[in-house]
Amino acid sequence: MALLTLESVGFESDSQRIVSDVDLVIETGEFVTITGPSGSGKSTLLKLLASLLTPTGGMICYQGKDIETLSPMLYRREVSYCFQQPDLFGLTVRDNLRFPFEIRQADFSEEQAIRKLQEVDLPAAYLDKPVTQLSGGEKQRVALIRHLLFPPAVLLLDEVTAGLDAESKQVVLTLIRRVRGGGTTIVAVTHDAQELTEAARLITMEEGRVIHDESAGS
Numbered sequence: 001m002a003l004l005t006l007e008s009v010g011f012e013s014d015s016q017r018i019v020s021d022v023d024l025v026i027e028t029g030e031f032v033t034i035t036g037p038s039g040s041g042k043s044t045l046l047k048l049l050a051s052l053l054t055p056t057g058g059m060i061c062y063q064g065k066d067i068e069t070l071s072p073m074l075y076r077r078e079v080s081y082c083f084q085q086p087d088l089f090g091l092t093v094r095d096n097l098r099f100p101f102e103i104r105q106a107d108f109s110e111e112q113a114i115r116k117l118q119e120v121d122l123p124a125a126y127l128d129k130p131v132t133q134l135s136g137g138e139k140q141r142v143a144l145i146r147h148l149l150f151p152p153a154v155l156l157l158d159e160v161t162a163g164l165d166a167e168s169k170q171v172v173l174t175l176i177r178r179v180r181g182g183g184t185t186i187v188a189v190t191h192d193a194q195e196l197t198e199a200a201r202l203i204t205m206e207e208g209r210v211i212h213d214e215s216a217g218s
């Protein structure tokens, strides 16, 4: 089933065309990677999908509905965007993992939070660790599990393994595989060769346009 549909999507800023005429259909459960040279518009396309930017041309539909007509809060629960730089807030890991419960007006489950920490090889004691004491790789692991405590329908990953140490990268890739196995649709911007081999569909961008769109093995 078509989950996300892009029709002639474009984005201009200061009269500069950053994304031009992108037509794509992303089906439920797909794992798509977007690659291409620096400055080719990959992150901008992902931010358009996340509704963090609004297309200046064309339309993006989620389950057949123009995303501009959907509640931003509800859309962001369904379609979760992870930044390259982990966007942690508050004082501790607990503050971050409590957030997804708060926005759903649900009681915080320490057990669920600890289980998620363990999924990314972090011990239960990390719950009360100050975020300032985490390494870059640990911050990214916490940022990712914050997005996954309540699994989204679509996970948008913006170079989440870039700059990570080897151990964190493997932990993150294992997590992404598990998320994929759970049926979440994944769209990942990456330059990383290993991450690229994980995907079933590879989209290449150049100068704001999609120049290749192929399924693995095709």
Ligand SMILES: Nc1ncnc2c1ncn2[C@@H]1O[C@H](COP(=O)(O)OP(=O)(O)OP(=O)(O)O)[C@@H](O)[C@H]1O
Binding pocket: 013, 014, 016, 018, 036, 037, 038, 039, 040, 041, 042, 043, 044, 045
């Ligand atoms: N809001 C904006 N206003 C003006 N220019 C922008 C804006 N966002 C991005 N750009 C420019 O658009 C181009 C594409 O940026 P984008 O970050 O999408 O590229 P990218 O393919 O993700 O690059 P990289 O691989 O280096 O992260 C760049 O030249 C960037 O400077």
